[in-house]
Amino acid sequence: MLTTIIGVLEEGLVYAIMALGVYITYKILDFPDLSVDSTFPMGAAVTAVSIIAGVPPVFTLPLTFLAGAVAGCITGLIHVKLKVRDLLSGIIVMTALYSINLRIAGKANLPIFSQETIFDNAFLEGIIPPSLAPYTVLIILFIIVLVCKILLDLYLKTRSGYLLRAAGDNEVLVTSLAKDKGTVKILGLAIANGFAALAGCIYCQQKGFFEISMGTGTIVIGLANVIIGTQLFRRISFVKATTAVIIGSILYKACVSIALSLGGAIHIGRVTISIPITASDLKLATSVLFLIILVLGGRQGKKVKNHA
């Protein structure tokens, strides 16, 4: 049981980092950005290759953030400069990155089991007491998520952050402030995909491998996390949206985990009902739960674009 809870917390926290990015695109900019489906594995690919090449694991964090940011810029440029619709720009980059990711990693599956990672290295072994050893991953993840959250909160309070929020809220005002709204969108997409790639980097180091299809459905998980979090805490003003998104990520992971554990046989009196759910139904559970959340969330899946 404890192992399951730790597992849920760990995965929830990893996806929380990506969800912080989706929060920027979906909630702040109102831009459904599908490129995260490929920037997440891109982060993993860059990490696996770097670690094998001997780059210290800590450096992979800023490195993957940058790589993701570049990909986000491309989505933004396609949308802003070439005037392609938001959804399509994301799809184009998502598809193109699939091949790029294969090129980065060299093959579809790249294990790094025997290598040092941010969760498993000589330095950590020296400072973590044996009694805390089972929680090492959780503690490190918690610290990383906390740092990401605080940095994002601080950024949203800067002038640039104000402008980013204004761009999603009322584009006309950004133009009135003599700023190019396109540039602001590109910046937002860069940060968002930076977070997605960072999450992929951490996922790769935690699981010990890169796998080309690991990003499939990332956007669904991200959106679900953001919507659960913001819907649950929308009336509680002292909980920041970023905190809400992180809690939403853990809750969503718990829901999926519970749904998958329903598989097996249930005995009601003499009747035995067998529910054929197995681990391979993960994506199905992910989607169905997301749908339930969308419907329960008061059909607020799409931010109402009515300003008046």
Added chain:
Amino acid sequence: MLELSHIDKYYNAGTVNEMCLFQDFNLTIPDHQFVSVVGSNGSGKTSMLNLICGSIPLDSGHIRMNGKDITRLPEHKRLRSIGRVYQNPAMGTCPQMTILENMSLADNKGRAFNLRPGTNRQRIDTYRESLKTLGLGLEDKLDVKVGVLSGGQRQAMALLMSTMTPIEFLILDEHTAALDPKTAETIMILTDKIVKEKNLTTIMVTHNLRYAVEYGNRLIMMHQGNAVIDRADEEKQKIKIDEILAKFNEISIECGN
């Protein structure tokens, strides 16, 4: 000084629905003039404002601002020295952000939007003072989201925000049209006060003939892309609502309504 020279503007050019709005349209607005623009729907009032601000492209002609050709300048660069208030009160503010954050945004116009704090704490008292001049009690609601304010309150804020930083031109696009008569009156008085205080060159499009006659020192009536009435200074002072109404009727008969 704002000069529009030989402006041509067609809508749906090259199709059967081609409609010529402006053909060789010329207009010069000297510094510190307050121009009221009236005219029926489709007469080109808002299109003129959009051409000046760069929201829509023109087909030929030139727009000069203080002698500098801005015809090819993108909208956001032109708005550096222009403040614009729209008919829709929602266009001038960010509903999801607080009053304080909106004021800070407006205050940063013309500066770099970098990683400095979005709100300068030392400026809060200044914001409070200027909100107080509105007489709407907004100075005590700095942490309230603008989305919950009424249309009139938001339009008052939009006006304040668009004129907060040093600008030269103020473009008012039927900015009282969506408000109730009393709020419209308040906003109009406030507009006049700000224009006089800051000595702004102003273009106000309005459907309210009384405002057009009462405020400003030049009145233009647009019809089919031309200025059919254009009176300034003393001549403008003499103009009566009846005269404008008569012209409106004359035009309507011409159009066959």
